Amino acid sequence: MTLEKLKNILEAILLAADKPMNVQHLDAIFSGDEDRPTRDEIRKALHELSDDYAERGFELSQVASGFRIQVKQDYAQWVGRLWEEKPARYTRALLETMSLIAYRQPITRGEIEEVRGVSVSSNIIRTLQEREWIKVLGHKDVPGKPALYGTSREFLDYFNLKSLDELPTLAEIKDLDKAYPELALDDEEESDAPSEQVAEMEDSAEAEAVADEIETELDDDADAGTSSASGV
Amino acid sequence: MTLEKLKNILEAILLAADKPMNVQHLDAIFSGDEDRPTRDEIRKALHELSDDYAERGFELSQVASGFRIQVKQDYAQWVGRLWEEKPARYTRALLETMSLIAYRQPITRGEIEEVRGVSVSSNIIRTLQEREWIKVLGHKDVPGKPALYGTSREFLDYFNLKSLDELPTLAEIKDLDKAYPELALDDEEESDAPSEQVAEMEDSAEAEAVADEIETELDDDADAGTSSASGV
């Protein structure tokens, strides 16, 4: 099949599908076809589609669960007018809980409460679970066997992320003894600078390790050939 | 607003909208905008979009209630595979019902229920009829006039049988089970061979012998309630 035809089929599929599709999913659709394209051809076609859309109102976006065609952010303001309802807002409590789970997974409710200094309402956990943004990864081996929470692929999809690596960098923690008054804490750029990222404390290193782990798990497109967790 | 931008906004809207949009709807979305396009500009933009899509996997189609972006029919073959269902498995209840109709036809639903000891769902009957494995042969002259079911030509064809004679008898099924505890009927040839043999033997059998057998069988049916007609 020609590249043009493959591109058209792929864009037809992506436009019709109601969830992101990874290369594996797309490949499976052609199984049984006589002139079945290779996965490399599929990747090439996706790449070209992405280029084709450069000047259009929509784009090909790669998120955790695969590729999807979405409206470009530039046109969101007009598209949003289609619906009378305003997009949902999330409370700070929910967002803080969510960010702790995202950066510190696997984490228990107790550990979240420790950092936030207040109890986490069951409502928030329930809401996050209902949205399928978080899931129970297991249970911590301490008295009470509290659930360990982690983020799901849907969470990444929702925020247009490919992996946890793409989350904004956490601000660093400064040592009280090395305090310099001129180092204003609330200067965001300062803390996001890559050079300082390296100096981050163990906490964030830990979070990154978790992120790596999850990334590997999700990474079925990059090296579809290799073994690991390709059941996704 | 340039024509290019208007086109992009329109295609973004049409792709995101969950219903067709007419020029009036589209026009309303720009109300309040400073550089609000005219309706003629909107029409022109739609026209150009339609041309742009000529070589793509989707098209701009106009239906009674307006415009919408639609996957081209040419690609329906692949898009349809997104929702392709795996063939389900038939339930135990369905197979039992089918086997009773095969071996005991003509048989009413009530009679099947009597043997199975549980009611037979209408779904099962409907499924078997839709598959054209069974058909209504007539109606029994008892209150309610229940339908009498029997097997069809398609049933025999599917199971590669020339006639119902080729179905093994219950005794044979039991014997096979005993003879090859593991292989039991795993292989179709295995199960076909003995039944053919029996069929041949029956051919040469005296009609009286056959008649006897059948007589007993009929008695069984007639006095199903009583214990008098014990089997052979």
Next chain:
Amino acid sequence: MTEPDPQAATVSANASKQDEMPFALVQGEPLTVVPQDLYIPPDALEVILEAFEGPLDLLLYLIKRQNLDVLEVPIAEITQQYMSYIDMMQTLKIEIAAEYLVMAAMLAEIKSRMLLPRPTEAEDEDDPRAELVRRLQEYERFKQAAQNIDELPRIGRDLYLTDAELPELKQDRPVPEVDLKDLLMAFKDVMARSEMYSHHQIQREALSVRERMSKVLEKISAHDFTDYTSLFSIEEGRRGAVVTLLALLELVKEQLIDLVQSEPFASIHVKAAASSEK
């Protein structure tokens, strides 16, 4: 604090930036005594309380309000401000979450330790504020992270998913495959089960008769008589004739057909039972 009322939380979130919180309406200085002549609806103060995500958040606010770095938290001053806030809440009889009181105790303890002369050798590691500062920073980075996540483009606000109309799909739903073996096993099982509650055993299935019964029923109609002889075929021989005859007798017995003979030795006609629909 128990679980915050989600609605109240939404209100506070909508009020957005803390720096603009109505707390500043209390004249930049926290009130220690509520003016008796001024009625402040308790609801309004609850909104203020809800604006803070807990004692750490409140402390951060008090520090930032003075443009100070968390690292140089002026314990004495902050403790005093914090306590006034708590006092005000108590005066207004607003239920204060336990966490706020625990923090008050912690602040008091730090304050008292800072007043004590510090042994010089332990100076480096033993700043009594260390733990509080660590917690404040830790909380602050996640407060920031929450804001960052909130600003990420998200579906339904910044991004919209596309959903093109589908072409006409020929959905041929595949039918289940059935192995003859499964069918036979089902029959064996159902017969085995039926044996358990019936008194007789069925050893032999008279398949050819049952099948012939079906065939006869197919051939005949309820409206017209079918010639009896047309149901037999010479090729089947004697055995075939017996089977057909038995099938006919069985059908008569089950009142599924009518056999009609107008006079002795005249031809016999078969008709589906009158009540049949076909």
